[in-house]
Amino acid sequence: MANIREIRERIASIKQILKITNAMYLISSSKLKKARKSLDATMPYFEKLQTTIESILEHTPHTRQFYFDKRQNVPDEKRKKGYIVITADKGLCGSYNHNILKYTEQELAKTPDTDNCYLFIMGQVGRMYFQNRAAKKASVDGEFLYTTQNPTLYRAREIAELVLEKFEEKELDEVYLIYTDMINSGQYEPKTVQLLPFSRRHFGKTADGTMKKLPKASFVPSPEEVMAYLIPNYAKGFIYGAMVEAFCCEQQARMTAMDAATNSARDMIKDLSLLYNRARQAAITQEITEVVSGANGLE
Amino acid sequence: MAKSFHLEIIASDRVFYQGECEHLVITAIDGLIGIMYGHEPLVTSLPTGELKYMVDGEWHYAAISEGFIEVMPESSIILADSCELPEEIDIKRAEEARERAEEKMRQKQSIMEYYHTQAALNRAMNRLKLSQKHFK
Numbered sequence: 001m002a003n004i005r006e007i008r009e010r011i012a013s014i015k016q017i018l019k020i021t022n023a024m025y026l027i028s029s030s031k032l033k034k035a036r037k038s039l040d041a042t043m044p045y046f047e048k049l050q051t052t053i054e055s056i057l058e059h060t061p062h063t064r065q066f067y068f069d070k071r072q073n074v075p076d077e078k079r080k081k082g083y084i085v086i087t088a089d090k091g092l093c094g095s096y097n098h099n100i101l102k103y104t105e106q107e108l109a110k111t112p113d114t115d116n117c118y119l120f121i122m123g124q125v126g127r128m129y130f131q132n133r134a135a136k137k138a139s140v141d142g143e144f145l146y147t148t149q150n151p152t153l154y155r156a157r158e159i160a161e162l163v164l165e166k167f168e169e170k171e172l173d174e175v176y177l178i179y180t181d182m183i184n185s186g187q188y189e190p191k192t193v194q195l196l197p198f199s200r201r202h203f204g205k206t207a208d209g210t211m212k213k214l215p216k217a218s219f220v221p222s223p224e225e226v227m228a229y230l231i232p233n234y235a236k237g238f239i240y241g242a243m244v245e246a247f248c249c250e251q252q253a254r255m256t257a258m259d260a261a262t263n264s265a266r267d268m269i270k271d272l273s274l275l276y277n278r279a280r281q282a283a284i285t286q287e288i289t290e291v292v293s294g295a296n297g298l299e
Numbered sequence: 300m301a302k303s304f305h306l307e308i309i310a311s312d313r314v315f316y317q318g319e320c321e322h323l324v325i326t327a328i329d330g331l332i333g334i335m336y337g338h339e340p341l342v343t344s345l346p347t348g349e350l351k352y353m354v355d356g357e358w359h360y361a362a363i364s365e366g367f368i369e370v371m372p373e374s375s376i377i378l379a380d381s382c383e384l385p386e387e388i389d390i391k392r393a394e395e396a397r398e399r400a401e402e403k404m405r406q407k408q409s410i411m412e413y414y415h416t417q418a419a420l421n422r423a424m425n426r427l428k429l430s431q432k433h434f435k
Contacts, residue, residue: 038312045311045378052369052376056342153311153380161411217340217369221329229328229344230367237378240311 004283007276011269018265024092025258032251038151039182039248046241053234059217065227067198071173077112082163082172083119083138084195084239086179086246087126089147094257096180096188096250097125103190104130104178114138118172120163122243123148148250151243153236160236167196179242180249186256188249193242195235302336305374306352308361310382315361322353323375325368334370341370345379347421349429360385362429364422385434388426397423 071079085104088097104126108114117138121127124147130140144162146155166172174196181191219226306320323334326348332341347364366379400420408416 041312044314045309048307048309048376049378052378056369059340059342217342220327220332220341220343225328226342226344226367230342233344233365233367237311237380 004276004279007272007279011272011276014265014268014272018262018269021258021261021265025255025262028093028251028254028258032248032255035244035248035251039244042241042244045237046245049234049237049241053230056217056230060219060223060227065198065224065231066168067196067227067231070197070199071170074173078116079173080116080118080171081111082166082175083107083117084159084163084175084177085119085121085126086148086177086242087121087123087129088250088254089124089149090254091125092257093250093254094260096253096257097129100178100180100190101126101129103192107176107178107192108138120144120159122146122159148243148247151240151247153240156240156243157236160232160239163195164232164235172196177239177242179246182245182249182252185252188252193238195238198231304334304336304338304372306377307375308350308352308377308379308382311380315379315382316352316359318354320352320354320375321356324351325377326350327368334375337372338370338375340372341368343368345377347418347425349425350377350382360429360433362388362426364425365418383426385430385432388430388434390427390430393423393426393430397427 083104085100087100091097104119108117111117115138119130119138119140121130121140121144127140130138131142146159163172163175167175174194177193177195178190179193180188182188301321303319303321305318306323307317308315321335325332325334325345327343328346332343334341344367345363345365348362350361350363351358352361353359361382361384363377363379363382366377366382368375368377396419400416400423403412403416404420
């Protein structure tokens, strides 16, 4: 039978942890409420942004615009790829960070040469992970310091400007964004989206395989100029939407994890107090037996 | 009454307007564009500026900052960073933003910072202008 004092100490320490996890649960649930609200407010914009851009591209005549340049003359193993990865600032949120980091590793493994990968990581956890990992191949931009808490359009704009500038200066040939996508309130999974070069996906065909006849839209003043303005705007809007979504997922994940932790702490306390009471009773019984047998011995 | 078309104005933080509209006037990069039912397909970007649209014969005004518009004959979509009615504009906040931006303009800055400040100043001035013009 375990020592009574040991059990008591164990219960006390679990109670302490319970307090922390419970507090974190409450904090994350109130933050989640806020994040949900901003997600709901941003979602129409985020979705409309993607569909509108798609439909605009369908109407766009072929342009030699800079952001569409695939740079095919750069061979595959020399292409410099930039990844913007959105992780959390803190741990204790279940598999949220783990999933996104694993996913990023897989994405990196797909590239022919990891030396040409550049990581732009948002969130403390991801930054620590990639700076310290053993296979130090992909370089992490040390000055890319952005938090994922309370996403703002301002921050999204700065990030978009940074990657666009790197793209323009040919420091990067491709830019991807890795973030956690919310499928529904209980389900989320990491996702990659290519931001640059801006690829014209093949939407030209309808469901039955015939080519859609689309009228070409006119661009004022010119397609090139409109695109030069529209794509940075799109990148910014997209990054913002991804940030909001990832933040919401993070809070959701933390809430679930902390709820589970609180419950299991309660279960442990229950089991341990049963054990404690048994040990206490056993000790009392033993004491009584000792007293009685001692008294018997005196007779 | 003129035939109406479907208009959607979506800001990054909310759906600003969704519904029928008879006449829309936007400020594009190179000037004002008026849009009515049956306009040719058009795509253009919108700098920080003013926007007005007519619903049931009445003009509505809004301050818009950075976005773009896709016009189709029977519908139009505007996507913008922010969009506000004149009465929603926080004059005090805009005033403060303007002062901050003006103060920053006097400092030596990098080109990037200069553009940022200029854009911020533009937004603040636009808000102030619109709220003075249409909301007393």
